[in-house]
Structure formats: C-alpha cells, structure tokens
Amino acid sequence: MKAAILRSPKNITLSEIQTPLSPRSDEAIVKVKYAAICGTDLHLYRGETPAKYPVILGHEYAGEVLMVGQGVRNIKPGDRVIGSYMASCGKCRFCILGKPQLCERRLMFGINIDGSFAEYMKIPLAERVLVKIPEELDYRDAVLVADTFLTAFNAVEKALKPGETLLITGLGSIGLSAALAAKIMGASTIIGTARRERPIKIAKELGVKYVLNPDKEDAVKKVMD
DSSP: OEEEEEEETTEEEEEEOOOOOOOOTTOEEEEEEEEEOOHHHHHHHHTSSOOOSSEEOOOEEEEEEEEEOTTOOSOOTTOEEEEOSEEOOSOSHHHHTTOGGGOTTOEEBTTTBOOSSBSEEEETTHHHHEEEOOTTSOHHHHTTIIIIIHHHHHHHHHHOOTTOEEEEEOOSHHHHHHHHHHHHTTOSEEEEEOSSHHHHHHHHHTTOSEEEOTTTSOHHHHHHO
C-alpha cells in the first residue's frame, strides 16, 4: 500500500509499504476512504511536536472495516466507521475516571503509532476507537466529525445554554464547527470574528448573525454594544 511517512521533521516520503493484513485479537484493519489534514499534522511536519519516527501521519479518518481480530465483537467487516485520534487502554486511573484523553498508555495515531495517511490503517483496541456511521453519512463529511467537530462541540456544550449569545473569536475549521454546534444547541445569537472572505461567507450560511472583521472595525466595541 502507499503511505505518507514522516521520517524526520520536514522529511515526508510517499512510500510503498506492506499492507497490514494480520490483525491481533483486539485490532481492526480499516480501508481508509478519506483522511483530513489537521493543524497537529503541520506541527509534526515542522518538528514543533515530537513524534516517534518513522511514522505514518494522520489522525482524522473515515473508512470501511476490512477485517477484525478474533476478540473484536462489536465491529465487523463491511462496517462504515470513523475513529478517535487515539487509543486508550481503558484500565489506568484516568480511563477509569472517564478521562481517556489522559490515558497513561495512550497510543496517538500519527505520533507514536501509524496513522491515516495511508490506504489502510491498523487500529489497536478497535472497540474503544472505532464508531460506526450510518449509510446516509458520506465519508467526506464523516471524516471531520471525530476530531474537528467534536472538539468544538465539547467546548460549546460545556459553556452554552439554550437562548444565550455566543461569541466565537476566529472562524477557522474549529470556529465554524462551534458555530454549527451552537446553532444545534439553541443559541439565540451567534457572533464571530474573521479576516478572510471565505470563512465569513460560510459563517453566514451556518447562521452566524454578526461576522466582524477586526482589521476593518472595532470588533470589541461592536460586541459590547
């Protein structure tokens, strides 16, 4: 299979490597349909975030399960899936406390285990990592759900109550996802800030009532007014 391998900072090769076809008991093999580029991938490429080299980059992915290990029960070949950016053990103190993102033995796709910039992925602890998606959800849309959208959704869910006004400073991919989440959760008014025309246009389509450009107006004053 082909894979984008980060061998050292600023040194990526598109290489032909062996396809993983022998899953262990808790593993699944996923045929990657879509993979997205995250800001973390850029930090890794530049050497700003340490990685275990060589490693296949990528942690945002959607695909079809090709095969599973004998211990995997809830995921089966043919399932359409997305997955977490990491695999947590489920046994350490943080996992037991419901904070798997702090897992003491976490495996991070594209950082210390191979990630999604490849034709196929080997997924350890598959039942903790993979989530099935419905047939009507396109892979291209689904790829953004597990990382980009959930990051924004979790933040908005903790801060916003129905009927409240929300200010989003910066309408990049996370900010636009936050706008969508806020609309779903019943925000009365959504305000956003952006400098580029494309995110401004998308924000208005998503229901952001006021989009302020801090390069052209006093955004702080307008928000306070």
